[in-house]
Amino acid sequence: MWIALALLLAAGTAAVYPALKKHIGKKYNILVVSACSLRRDRVGVFNPNSGISPKIDLWSQNAAVFTNAVSEKPWQNFNVEGNELIWAKSIVESGYRKLKNRNQRHVFTIPPARMEGADNDEWSFPDDEIHRYRESIDGLRRAVTRKGEKPFYIFTHIKYMHYPYLDRVNLKPEEFEKLHPKSRQLLETYSRVPDKYDLQLPVLGVIFNDLEFVRKKFGIGKISAMAGLISNPRRAAAWRETAGYEDDLRLITELYDLKMRQFDSLADEVLNLFGDEELQKNTVVIFTGDHGEAFMEHGVLGHSVNLYDEMLLYPLIVKIPGMNGRRSVPEQVTHRIMAALTRDLLEGRVSPEDFVEEARKRSSEYVLSRNCANTVRSVRYRGEWKFIKNLGSGKNELYNLKDDPAEKTNVIEQNLGLAWKLEEYLIDHQEQLTRSTVREQLLQVCISR
C-alpha cells in the first residue's frame, strides 16, 4: 500500500509540477539566431507583399511561425532578456559543449563587439568594417560545424539590419543604379555637403551614422552612438515639415530593403547550418528578431522610443528537425517566454517535439511593454487590442489591431470600459515594467525609475 501511495504521490507531483519531470531523450544542438532591428513586415512569411526575403521564406517552409512575437522592451534582445535565465554554467551542466570563444557566454555578436576598447556586447559601426561580418560568420561556422560528442548551445546576434542603412562597401554600382533617381541624387548630396542639412540630421544619422561629423557639428567630445538624434521626436517633427521629406523617407526605406536582400543571403547560410545536413537533422534553430524599426509611421525613426507595432513586433520562426510543413502560431510570446522555454529545452524539461506546443501554453494574453525612458507603457491584449499610456501627454490610446493593424485610429473614446480594464492590468503589473536587466544596470541605460 505504501508503495502505491508513493507512486501516486510521485505522479501527482509530476502533474502539479510538470517542470520537475525531465525529458529523457536525445539532446539536440540549439542555435538561436537573433537579427537586430529586423522589421517583421520585411520577412515574406509575415508579409506576402514583401518579396525581399526568399531564402528565409524557403527555410521556414517546415517551421513554426509565431505571428505575435512582441517585444516588451523595443531595444533588448532574447539573450539580454534571457541571460538571467540561461547561464553558461547551466549550459555545461546540462551536457552541452563548453565553447571557447572569448567570453565563454555562448554568445556570438556579429560583428564582434567593441566599445571604448573593451569587448562586450555593445558595438560601434565604423562603416568600413563590413568585412568583420564575414570574419565573424566564419567564426560562427567553425564553432557550429566542429564535431564533438556533446551538442552545442549558441546564441548569435547579427547586427546587419541595424542602422546605418548604408554600408558604403556593400552598395555595389548595380545596386546604386536600381535606387530611385531622387534617392541616388540625395545620397550623393548628403555625402558631399551634409553640413547644410541640419533638419535632416535624423536621416543622415540613420543612413550614415557618421559619428565624427556629428561630433564636429555639435562641438562635443567622443560619442559612440546617435540615437538621441535619430529617434528624437522633436527633430523628426521638424524634418517632416521639410520639402524633401517624402524623398528622404523613400531613400531610407530603399536602403533598408536593399540591406534586407543582402541579409536574406547572410541569414540563409546560418539558418541552414552552413549546408551541413547532419547538423540540420540534429539542431533546433530559433530565428528571432529583437524588435522592429520605425519609419515615421508614428513620428519617429529607429526604435526604443514608442510602442507601436512597427517597433514591438519581431519575426520569430522555430525549426525543429523532422517538422513537416509550416505551422502558424498566433498566440502572443515574448523574449522572456522564449528564453525560459529554451532554457527548459536545454535542461531537458521540454522535448524538441513539444517545444512549439509548450510555447503556445506559455503564451501570454497580455504583453506589457515600455519605452526606454519608461514614459510610455502599453498592454497588448491577445494580439487584438493595444492600450498605450503616455505619461507625458496624459493622453491614452487604444487600437483595434484586427481592424487597424497600422494603429492609425485611436478608438479609446468608443471603448472606455475596455481601455480602463487594460490600464488596470498595467497598474496591477507595473512592477514588471520597472524590472531592469543586468545590461541596463551595468551600462545605466533605459533605467525605469
Added chain:
Amino acid sequence: MKSILAFLCILLCAGAAVCETLNSALEPYGVFFPKSNFSVTKNQKLSGHMKNQHVIEARTKGDEFVQIRVIGPIQPNDAKNLLGGERTAIEKLYGTEQTPYMGDIAAAIGGCPSYLGPVPKSFRFHGQEVDTVSGAVGTDRSFGACSLTQAKYRGAVVTYYNPDTKMVWIWRVYSPWRDGRNALSSDWLTEFMSQFQDPRLP
C-alpha cells in the same frame, strides 16, 4: 456635439449653479471648496475588475485646465509605485533623453534648460502632504516643452494617496505660461491649488 455643449457651458456657466461644478463632481469623496471658476467638461466613471476610475476634467475661460483622476481601491505599495511612476516619467521628459546606448550623443546634448522644469515640490493639500512635479507644457498639454517658444502652459502633476479610502489622486493642472524664465520659480502651484483647498482640512 459634446464639445459644443462644453463650450456653451464654459461661456454661460462659469461659477453658476446651472452647470456641473467641480464641487458637485467631487462630492462623493467628501471634498469641498468654495466656488471656483472651473466648469466641468468631463465627469466619467469607469469600473474595472477590482478598481474603479473617476476622471473629471474642468476648465476656465482663462484657459486654465485640470484633470483629476481618482483610482481605487488600491493597496499602499501599488499606490506608491503608481504615483512615483507618474512623477518620475514627467521628470524624465526634461532630462537627458534616454537611449539604449552608452556614450550616446543624447548625454552630450543634455536635457531642457532648468527653468523649464522639472520642479518638484511638496505641500499640504486636502489634509495631507502631497508630492508634485511641475514643468513647461506645450500646446497639446504635453509635458516636456523644451524651449520658451514651445512652452504654452505651466503644468504640474499633483499626486497623493488616501490610505483610509485606499484611493489614489492624480491631478494634472495647467495654467498659461507667464513671466518667461521665472514662470516656474514662483509659488504658482500652491496658489493655483489653493482654490481647491478644503477649508475644513488642515
